[in-house]
Amino acid sequence: MVALVSTVVFAVVVLAAATSSPGWSRVKSSFLNLKVGRDSLPAILDGLWLNLRVLIVCQILILIVGLALAAVRTLRGPVWFPVRALATGYVDLFRGLPLIICLYLVGFGLPGLRLAGIPNNPVLLGGLALVLVYSAYVAEVFRAGIESVHPSQIAAATSLGLNYRRTMQLVVLPQAARRVTPALLNDFVALQKDCGLISVLGAVDAVRAAQIQVAGTYNFTPYVVAGLLFVALAIPSARLADWASRRAATRQGAL
């Protein structure tokens, strides 16, 4: 009850402050124009459908590449030093590189090489850049999960005669995956909106579609529409991440 009242009061104050500002009427007509918004919606939804497809394909690829990188980084023994160093270098590089620069380099640099077989499609190239950067993040999440499994679990599996591969597959990874699910979902919420950045390469996604509408109407409302759609898309994922963390917490408590 108190929460409800305070929320209403807070909303009224914010709204009043915004609407009473000197530039409100201009902002209202150029950002919150209902007609322009309604007209731009179909094109933006079309673009969003592209974002969704990119998101799903990228998520799958990122999980695979991230897991492989994490597995390589947790290999023990001097024999594996070269691949371990390579994986570490990859993670350092793509975690440090701003996504937008990676997008430009992959999107304009790779086709610029004019090598046979390199696609010229901005969606593919943009997706590749997303996979490169996000798999580095996800690899670190997986690695933390793998290292959080106590060595005694590995000793127990080993003493049963399980080899390294089986131990990882049946004992370490299932436990690691449960622990990292919340962090992983959080990364995917971030990926969801970063999918909109492939528009800088010219792919006609939701952001690009909004941009085209803006250019045609001299009105910024399409950006607001696209933004709201991205937020709406992120909310279920965010709730899913919350739910997963809560479940992980209660499970840990039960142990």
Added chain:
Amino acid sequence: MTEAPVLSVRGLVKSYGERTVLDGVDLDVAEHQVVVLIGGSGSGKSTLLRCVDLLEDIDDGQIFLDGHDVSDPRIDADAVRRAMGMVFQSFNLFPHMTVLANVTLAPRVVHHSSRSAAEERGRELLARVGLSEKADAYPDKLSGGQQQRVAIARALAYDPRLLLLDEITSALDPELVGEVLDLVGELAESGRTIVMATHEMGFARQVAHTVCFLDGGRIIESGPAEEVLTNPQQERTQQFLRRVTGAGRD
């Protein structure tokens, strides 16, 4: 031809960095024999068991299992471990698997038993350790004593030649120690070959054929349980036994 002992350890040396934990250990364990390792904490009991199970790289010496040198680095260590079952101080059950899945994991994955055969044997073993009704529960729903009995069933599931028990009652509440020791007693009676590190002197006296006292990484006294525990020859052994009995552990 005389039969080779199930386990034979010769001149085993193991150090962690500068610290030498095992400093030339010799040990023979014949079939159906129960050998109990006693000694203070840090004396090397656990390390010895872990080395025998090839969970640690050794620095020197040899380990023979049924006459085969298993400390040879070229050997398939995973195959060797399949002939041994180990139970740990802190149970180390797999928390993401049910009790039955814990027990049937090795038979199914390593020994390629069919699911039904493995589960039948698993349920038999759980009945034997008195936990039939817990087959589908997860380990975190069990008491420490129950978890440890599951761990013993898991180690027995592939009928190992040798059972290694590493202070398996040390992490248990005192009132739960009995149920686990009773089970080990039954296993010993049924002829299992067992090497066990423990602080339970009373139990060692009842069940062990041989007691070995470790100190500073060496076995400094060994012999029939009654002899070592009642009438130790070495001064260090006498001191140790006075200390543990004085602390009311017997």
